[in-house]
Amino acid sequence: MKLEEFQAKKLFGEYGIPVPDGIMVTTAEEARSAAEKIECPVVVKAQVQAGGRGKAGGVKLAGTPAEAYMAAESILGMDIKSFRVERLLVDPAVSIAGEYYVGITIDRRKKLPVMMASASGGVDIEKVAAETPDQIFFQDINPERGLRSFEARQIAFLLFPDKKKALAAASIMMKLWDCFHGVDASLVEINPLAELEDGSIIALDAKIVLDDNAMFKHPFMEEMRLPTPSEKKELDAKSHGLSYVQLEGDIGCMVNGAGLAMATMDIIKHLGGTPANFLDIGGSSSPEKVIHAMELLVSDSNVKAVFINVFGGITRCDDVATGLVAALQEIRTDIPPLVxxxxxxxxxxxxxxLSDFGITALKDMTEGAREAIRLAGEGGCS
Amino acid sequence: MSILIDENTRVMVQGLGRDGSFHAKQMKEYGTNIVAGVHPGKGGSIIHGFPVFNTAKDAARETDPECSVIFVPAPFAADAILAAANAGAALVVAVTEGIPVLEMSKIVIELNELGTRLAGPNCPGLISPAKSKIGIMPGGIFRKGPVGVVSRSGTLTYEVVNQLTLAGYGQSTAIGMGGDPVVGMKYDDYLELFEDDKETELVVIVGEIGGTDEQDAATFVKERISKPVVGYIVGRSAPPGKRMGHAGAIISGADSTAEAKVVFLRDKGIPVADTVEQIVDLVGERLGGRN
Known part of the structure; x- marks a missing residue:
């Protein structure tokens, strides 16, 4: 689960990381009064779970409350990488002397958390990694011991030769680890970690991705979830034990198992069709689950044919068939042709x-994909 | 031969709830040598013909298992893995899905110190056909033979294995190594074991988007593996926007898309199938008309 900047900054603040004292708003009028409360100039920042906001025009400087109002009006409702802007963060503007990067994530290869830091902050860090990998410094973290003070200092002094600044940065790194560990994050990132003209060090942006597997330890975090419309559909699917991702094609897919679901989408594409979604119905196959899955597929008006691909391992084929028959009897709307x-x-x-119900099942996945593509091409008259 | 498990492997089952009990029965019927179960509060009872203990330590003292399979619910699973390792299990197979990543990161360090191998978590387990099955794989589709299979997926492994079996290519051992960011053994660990296994003549690696395990495997194959290896990567049609942050790729310097993986494997001389059927063709070309 990704947090938005204002949520991440609030958590950072709770862990003692210096962040600007900003206000989250949802209307231009609120942006104006926020700018009145904060000393102008202010920065008005779109709150979306995507990078590249600045380039997209989602971050604007405002010298007066009236300018903040206008900036908010122009940013609210914008589409940034298909995320619609519904919230803004109004932060006090600061004078920046230098921009740095600090992040912590799990290194899958080492199976350890690792801290990454760079003096080339404020820009796309993936680009830095690709073009000048020697400008990123790494520190492995033993998760039982945590980041240790000397480890943080080793990295901090590589970024800041000045002792006072290095110690301030090291302290932020230690708190960033506390936050990563404390909330069970899979990623925490400060980009930029800014050095201001008065010499202080502060987190000007904040990114946190929480580990979905650890949400049971932090039930209050669930309240921070701000789903986009497409995520709402995915979350609703999840509450029925389904894993769903909408795509833009015309062949609805219902598959048991994530790997097989991806293979099913791949074979459809390989044969010239376009999958409408990823849908994993998981291991068990109660009729209710199959009904929900079918409803999800039918609710997508792009779907011209449905391909159900089940490899009965633990899932029993007779359970799926029973569920499917029940689903077909229960769903009243027109159902696209099925394979x-x-x-x-x-x-x-x-x-x-299935055959008692008048449905012929195939035994081969490629054959099924080919048939679904043919049916989708016919425009969905069953 | 086979790798990691055979008909003699003494197995304990931790977590005998609905799923654990069901799969314990399935394993036993397949021929797995289950010697004990562990379930707090059920100590002293007999389930499916094997004795159940309250703790892994009790089970180890009485029945000396070499391997444990974990069906314990996610909030308690990391602790159960450690309990098995500390009771002396040389191999732990964690089927449980949803263990927090940081908890896994913490326990792999201790497992290394104890010398315990871990398969999973969030995995279907492993099977040496006609010998032993540890986990939840459907035994019926497997046949004994020369192909090693190692995969990150569950049902996709069954699909691949089923087509291999139908084409006459049996398996020495098949493994689902688990889909989580932090898992115990990875492709290279299994490949090394397959390299030394006399029964295995070829290895199929089944990969997917996310992380860079497949690239690591390809590099390992190029450097260390003399047996033929065939690859298959799914997720080419997955939407890029659904990827998690690229931070993992910053560390490895590699891309985690399916396309990047396919290119990388081919660069290292590993043939990559576009479809499951092509896996069978590529295996056939390398093993000769064995079927």
Whole structure:
């Protein structure tokens, strides 16, 4: 779960990391009064879970409350990388003397958290990594011991030769680790970590991605979730035990298992079709789940054909068939033409249940994908 | 031969709730040598013919298992893995899905110190066909044979194995190594074992988007593996916007898309199949008309 900047800054603040004293607003009028409260000039920043806001025009400097109002009006409602701007952060503007980068994430290869830092901050850090990898410094962190003071100082002095600034940066790094560990993040990032003209060090931007697996430890974090419209659909699917991602094609897919679901989308694309979604119905296959899955697919008006691909391992083919028949009887709206591939545990029984209902199941995935593409091409008359 | 497990491997099952109990029965029916179960509060009972203990330590003292398979719910699973390792299990297979990544990162350090191998978490387990099955794989689709299979996925592994079996290519051992960011053994650990296994003549690696494990595997194959390796990567049609932050790629300097992985594997001389059927073709070309 990704947090927005204003949420991440609030958490950083709670862990003692210096952040600007900003105000989150949702209207231009609120932006004006926020700018009145904060000493102008202020920065008005779009709150979206995407990078490149500045380039997209989602960050504006305002010298007066009236300018803040106008900036807010122009940014609210903008589309930034398909995220619609609904919230703004009004921060006091500061005079920046230098921009740096600090982040902590899990190194999958070392299986450890690692801190990354660079004197080339304020820009796309992936670009720095690709073009000048020697400008990024790394520090492995033993997760039991945590980041130690001397480890933070080793990195801080590489960024700041001045002792006072280096110690301030090291202190921020220690607190950033406390935050990463404390909230079970999979990524925390300060970009830029800014040196101001008065010599102080402050986090001017904040990014936190929380580990979804650890949400049970932090139930209050769930309240911070601000889903976009497409995420709402995905979250609703998740509450029914389904993993769903909408795409733009015309062949709806229902598959058991994430790997097989991706393979199904790939084979459709390989054969010249376009998948409308990723949908993993998971291991168990209760009729309710299949009904919800079917409803999800039908709710997407782009879907011209549905390809159901089930490999019965732990999932039993007869369970899926029973669920599917129940779903087809329950869903009243027009259902696009269906192709069903069923194989594995109890396949004979599953195929019989479907054929009693007038549905022919195929046993081969490629054959099923080909048939779904043919049906989608026909414009969906079943 | 096979890798990691065979008909003699003594197995304990931790977490005998609905799923654990169901799969313990399936494993036993497959022929797995289950010697004990562990479930706090069920100590002293007998389930599916094996004795159940309250703690892994009790089970170890009485039945001396070499391997433990974990079905314990996510909030308690990392602790259960450590309990197994500290009770002396040489191999722990963690089926449980949803263990916090930082907890896994903490326990892998201790597992290394104890010398315990970990498969998973969030994995379907492993199987040496006709010998032993540890985890949740459907036994019926596997046949004994010369192909090693190592995958990050569950059902996709079954799909691949099923087509190999139908084409006459059996498996020495098949492994789902788990889909989480931090897992115990990875491709290179399994490849090294397959390299030394007399029964294995070829290895199929099944990968997907995310992380750079496949690139690491390809580099390892090029440097260390003499047996033929065939690759298959899914997720070429996955939307790029759905990727997590690229921070992982900053560390490795590599890209985590399916395309990048396919290119990387081919660069290292590993043939990559575009479809599951092509895996069978590539395996057939390398093993000769064995079927």
């Amino acid at each position: 069903i591939r069923l194989t594995g545990t109890n396949e004979e029984e599953g195929i019989r249940i």
